Structures are given as structure tokens and as C-alpha cells.
Amino acid sequence: MPKSYADLLREARDQIREVTAQQVEALPAGAATIVDVREASEWEQGHIPGAHHVSKSYIEQQIEAAAPDRDAPVILYCAGGIRSLFAAQTLADMGYADVASMSGGFQAWKGAGFDFDTPVVLSAEQKQRYSRHLLIPEVGSAGQKRLLESKALLIGAGGLGSPAALYLAAAGVGTIGLVDFDVVDVSNLQRQIVHTTDRVGQRKVESARISINALNPDVTVVEHEEMLTADNVTRLIDGYDVILDGTDTFETRYVLNDAAVAAGIPVVHASVFRFEGQLTTFIPYEGPCYRCLYPTPPPPELAPGCSVAGVLGVVPGILGLLQTNEALKVLLGIGNTLAGRLLLFDALETEFTELQLRRDPECPVCSDAAVEARKAGRPLDAATVGADAPFLMTTTGLAGGVSPEARA
């Protein structure tokens, strides 16, 4: 027996409970998952605050991400209250026990004078470019807009910085700062894929900018062609949302750590040696800092850089991408970072090992006492840092004999 639209609508009304816009508005926050089933172009014109967007054409595929608990109440709405009725039938078929449709839809909501959010609108070109991000509920247009407004700073445009620069750019991180004073050497090209053979001899920050903008002209590249030191670190990191530490020297890593903790900026840390790498995320005061992990640097013979010890090219590639993953999560505010965990990678065994890290209550940089001292403007001295530390502290960073080995 063929059924008309009117038959189908009647059946849906018999099966699905309807609620009014007033009832939905009166619900306490979090009492139900509210899902907008309209098309993306309608959602962009405005939607109920806190609603999830799952267009009716994707409802079977995407509802479980928006509403994982089939026993929890779900309220669907569309423009006028029809499409949401049919979509609600689908959810009922999928085993959702408490599904309702909002009668009158978004028109009734707006007509009642209730608040609504107008989401960020990306350009048509941006919607195409970032479409695979927009499809992920955890990113979406709000997350993509957040990335476009974010600023990430790369310390070092080398082995770790190369994949990070390219993938941050591809992801649409709007501003990428590059700190590097070096020029491209042919021996860099075995792993530093942001540079090219025809740019050997060129400044690394400039070479990296060319690759970044070739990949994504949305990105503004800020070139800091200087060595990061205690004197300029506060200025260099100012205004950035996240920092990726990909330097080749301990001096720079400690200088950066101390200033980033003082400025409250998360640092995603990675380092490599031959077939091995270490990775963690330092979120000031939420987890340990670099000095909590390594109170003092090792003697040079125990920690040679890549130019001395060598490195399998893919190792900084892998670690640099894991750094980028951490940075994107920090910027988007999603997932769990490696704060408080150190990830070790062994390329020869293809093995990851995780170690637990703790904040050092005696840390000269991030402990409560250190914060108080900084607030009071009292410089910390060598005795505070520890007798075996070769660095002297200033209020924000380190001062004294900074003589990084040549980066290559």
C-alpha cells in the first residue's frame, strides 16, 4: 500500500513526542542533548545555543558522536518541525529511548524571542580547504575558526620544526612564528622537509615561509631571525597561544621553559637522538615544567645534538608530528595532552613507552615559592637552581653564558 507524505507525517506524529520551544528553553542546561538537523547553510544562519549540528542527511552516521547515550533525552529540531519528526523516527529505530521533536522548529524559537548563536562563517574556499576538519564534530566551524585565530610559535625551523610548520599550516593555524637564525644547509635536507634544494644558503625562516605559504596562503608567517636568548625570549614568545620547542640545545630549552612558565604559555617539547625521541607537553602550573623533568642539563658528552650524533631523518618527522598533534589539541581545547606524561619513541623497535612525570614542589621555576618570588620581583639565584646547574636565573629566564652549539 503506497503511503503519501501526509500518511508518513501522521505516523511520525503518532510515534514521536513533540515539545514546544518554550519547554525546550525552560530545560536546565544539560538536561537534554539538543540536535539541529537542518542543512549546514541553515545552521550558519543561527542555531539554539549549545545545540549540536547533525544534518538529517547524516543522522544515522553522526548521531552517536553527538549523543552517545541512547537512554539520555535527545531533542531534535529543524526549521519548522517536520524534518526533525522524521529524523526522530530514525533515532527511535536506532534504539534512542527518549527522543522528542521541537514543534515549530527554529522559526518558533526565534519567534518567541529566545537567544540564538550565529556561528562563525568561513569563506567558500575555506569550507573546501578545511572540509575534513569541518566534518569532525570536535573541530567543526567553531574549532576551525579558533585555529585560524590561533598563534603558534616554532622554536627552530629544523628537523622537528619542519613537519610541525607544514601541518600547522595545512591545519589553518592562522599565525605561525618561526625562531631560527640559521641558513639552509644541504645536510639539513635529509629530514628538514620544509626546506628545498634550491633554497640551500637561504635564511631558514624565509625558506620555511615560502613552503608554508605555498601550502596555505591563509597563514601569516612571522619571521624571527634571531637566536632565542634570555634577553629576547620574553619579547619573542609574547602573544603566542602555544610554543613548539624544537631546538637543538639545552640552553635554549631552559631559557624557553623559564620564560614560558612565567608567561603561562604551554610548550610542547620534543627532542631526538639517533633512533629515539622524547615528547611531552608542559602546561604551566597544571603539570610539570622542563626543570621538573630535568633539573639540570647533562654534560655535553651525554647529550650530543643531531649535528654530532646523527639522527634517522624520520625520527624528528614522527616526533614533530606528535608535537603538532599536541599543539592542535591545546589550541582546540580537546582531548588529553601529554601534560604529566613523557612519551619515549624507539624507532628501531617501533616502540612507545610512557613515563609518569610530576611537578617538583622545589622547582626553581614553577613551584609556588618560585611564583611568589617572581611576583615580588626577586631574582632567583644560582643557589636556588642548584649548585650543579651551569645557568644563572633572572626573573623571567636565564642569563649568562649562553653559547649554543651550531644547529644543523
Add this chain to the structure above:
Amino acid sequence: MSTVFIPSVLRPNVGGVKSIDVDGDSIRSVVNGLIERHPTLGAQLLTDEGDLNRFVNVYVNGQDVRYLDGLDTPVAKGDEVRLLPAMAGG
């Protein structure tokens, strides 16, 4: 008997192996057992006073012994001990 994992930067001191099984019921006895067999590790792991060097972290089953009992941290049969110096390479 616990297994001590040796980072590659220290492997030249132990004949190039990745891990060594060592007897001992504390970090102190495990470290001393290691140094007995591979004396050049001594200067890398311990200060002149016999404390752990602050630039080499030691973990037992993923936990930093600095936040346990340092050299007196107990080590049980089958525990994984990991020596971890900082790396600088980027």
C-alpha cells in the same frame, strides 16, 4: 632480578646492549650492580658523594624514583628500571 633499560647514549658503556637483567632489591643495589659490571657507568649515574646525578632520571615501572625514595626505592622481581638522560637534539 629486574630489567634495566639502557638509553642508546649510555650503551657504549655496556657493550651496546639495550637492556640488562640485574639482581637487587633497591635502586641502590641495582645501580651498584650495574656499575660493578660496567664501571664506566659510574661517573654517568652517580655523583662523587654516591647520589644519583640530577641529569639522569631513573624510573621504576614508569615512576620517577626522585618522587619515590630515590636510591632507596625498592625494586621487586620483574620490575622495569629505566635510565633516562635528557636529549637536546631537534
